[in-house]
Amino acid sequence: MYREWAPVPKLAGRVVCVWTQEATSAGTQPVVPDGCVDLIWGPEGPQVAGPDTGPMPVLMSPGDRYAGVRFRPGKVGEVFGVPVDALRDLRVPLSELDVLTELTTETLLETSAVRPDRAGDTRQAPAMTPESIVGAMQRALAVRMRATPEPDPAAAAIAAALRTGRSVGEVAWELGLGERQLHRRSLRSFGYGPKMLQRVVRFQRALRLARLGVTPAEVAVASGYADQAHLANEVRRLAGMSLSRLVGRP
Structure with missing residues (x-):
């Protein structure tokens, strides 16, 4: 439990x-x-x-x-x-x-x-x-x-910008950072670079929608995947199982 x-x-x-x-x-x-x-x-x-x-x-x-x-x-x-x-x-x-x-x-x-x-x-x-x-x-x-320094105050803005689906270059420009600087700050804050972070936040959005009962096709569109097949492949790479199994659906 x-x-x-x-x-x-x-x-x-x-x-x-x-x-x-x-x-x-x-x-x-x-x-x-x-x-x-x-x-x-x-x-x-x-x-x-x-x-x-x-x-x-x-x-x-x-x-x-x-x-x-x-x-x-x-x-x-x-x-x-x-x-x-x-x-x-x-x-x-x-x-x-x-x-x-x-x-x-x-x-x-x-x-x-x-x-x-x-x-x-x-x-x-x-x-x-x-x-x-x-x-x-x-x-x-x-x-x-x-007793330790505060985390990077830009971390939330980085994650939010990447969640929109824009490219890493576009996000860096929007935040006033170079791509290398964005990569360093993402690595320091999240443990991986912006491309991996973007995959994770997109996957988590898809997971939240699927748990609410949204259909896979609608989940793919709303989460920024090219199509349902792209969603299915990415879920298997990140979760090791299908989306339906992950959310406990038959």
């Missing part, structure tokens, strides 16, 4: 949501490119999921529990201590990044340990649940964000 909700106000400008998930049966969870970076705590501990350029399916077993914080596209900045493109198509254990070192299983277990209260009686602190892990991650990220 999957749940997501709004982050704490301190993170709202840079985090799109926090989420938890518990697997009730064995299966494979499709994960497709969305331009986001997630901090995830799963069965193997905390890790960072970088921006994807293709399908990254997750094999789940019954009882597996996950908790996550999802950054808005272009908003992760230097929170994890490495350039965003260094995380592209990777799942990196948090311990390898030398940041947020307070987020360890041992630390969270210590906060959940039995300890005496003022009257001398023992009291059980709240158990280490996905929700409590989400809370700990948000607190740690809020501190970390204050």
Whole structure:
């Protein structure tokens, strides 16, 4: 079962949501490119999921529990201590990044340990649940964000301009940038260049429309694909499956 909700106000400008998930049966969870970076705590501990350029399916077993914080596209900045493109198509254990070192299983277990209260009686602190892990991650990220530079303020404008379907050259001209400068800023903000970013935002628009019940032919036109076949081929490249299967349609 999957749940997501709004982050704490301190993170709202840079985090799109926090989420938890518990697997009730064995299966494979499709994960497709969305331009986001997630901090995830799963069965193997905390890790960072970088921006994807293709399908990254997750094999789940019954009882597996996950908790996550999802950054808005272009908003992760230097929170994890490495350039965003260094995380592209990777799942990196948090311990390898030398940041947020307070987020360890041992630390969270210590906060959940039995300890005496003022009257001398023992009291059980709240158990280490996905929700409590989400809370700990948000607190740690809020501190970390204050200590790192703000992300590129032009990131949102870059993504919005590319979403219109105009060429990279046209977008660069509109934003008053050279194409090389646009590429560098896109890479630094999103983890990949403007052409890949354009493919991702177009794919995500198509996915949103398909989930609303719009027909594939209409989705293709509204999302800027040449035709339905172009849409189908691009979805298979980015998601590893057909659009109908991805949105759960027969």
